[in-house]
Amino acid sequence: MxxxxxGVNLTSKQFRSDLDEVxxxxxxxxxxxxxxxxxxxxxSHEARELATTRPGTLWSTAGVHPHNARExxxxxxxxxxxxxxxxxxVAVGECGLDYNRNFSPPAQQRxxxxxxxxxxxxxxxxxxxxxxxxxxxxxxILENARPALSGLVVHCxxxxxxxxxxxxxxxAYLGVTGWLCDERRGGDLAASVRMIPGDRxxxxxxxxxxxxxDLRPKPKSRRNEPSYLPHxxxxxxxxxxEDPEEVAAVTWDNAEKLFRLSHHExxxxx
Numbered sequence: 080m081x082x083x084x085x086g087v088n089l090t091s092k093q094f095r096s097d098l099d100e101v102x103x104x105x106x107x108x109x110x111x112x113x114x115x116x117x118x119x120x121x122x123s124h125e126a127r128e129l130a131t132t133r134p135g136t137l138w139s140t141a142g143v144h145p146h147n148a149r150e151x152x153x154x155x156x157x158x159x160x161x162x163x164x165x166x167x168x169v170a171v172g173e174c175g176l177d178y179n180r181n182f183s184p185p186a187q188q189r190x191x192x193x194x195x196x197x198x199x200x201x202x203x204x205x206x207x208x209x210x211x212x213x214x215x216x217x218x219x220i221l222e223n224a225r226p227a228l229s230g231l232v233v234h235c236x237x238x239x240x241x242x243x244x245x246x247x248x249x250x251a252y253l254g255v256t257g258w259l260c261d262e263r264r265g266g267d268l269a270a271s272v273r274m275i276p277g278d279r280x281x282x283x284x285x286x287x288x289x290x291x292x293d294l295r296p297k298p299k300s301r302r303n304e305p306s307y308l309p310h311x312x313x314x315x316x317x318x319x320x321e322d323p324e325e326v327a328a329v330t331w332d333n334a335e336k337l338f339r340l341s342h343h344e345x346x347x348x349x
Contacts (some may be wrong), residue, residue, distance in 0.1 A: 110305045140170040170235070
């Protein structure tokens, strides 16, 4: 069984002391490929640099999370544009809207989101998306931009079937995390997982965040790791009443297709 973790924050300080061991555990668990998430300009540069150290295993995204939208002025937009063109960078993002805490004002979030969608269209790369408490504005902006985009994934999707259906209608993939494994708050996601078409399904850990609540034996640390992705896979398969091997194969193919990993692997070797 081979798995691709489409969203893992390996540049987090929580991995600073044992990153090599974390990656080794992931590979031993069958997580053969990982996409390292960029959430700010600095983090995106770091994610891309990390990806260069393990070609064929690690790739990265480059973008500005809505929390950091205030940083994306004209000069930094040029920096982001150049970074996103690097072969290790397979998607623009993490970008989107987050009205939960509004660390950046909503107007700045929308401007940064639209700028990154325009960049993704210009360089023909997919977008890696974040949405929290902003579904209507987020969907409206995406619907307007969608004709020019090569692909999109709503990362760490947790919503009910109505929201899933809205994203599916515009051709989005949906990334499912260990949120599904939390009986207290995962009910909406469980219902959505059962209706996502196989060819739109992706899996991720979002490590070091969102450790599956039902891991047994319970880890001593609350830090999530990409090596736990098989647990997420089994939870998804159980909800869908499908064979885990089949879900693994489908999600592998979907990630390869969306991020063009084989194409980028060839580019990185030239």
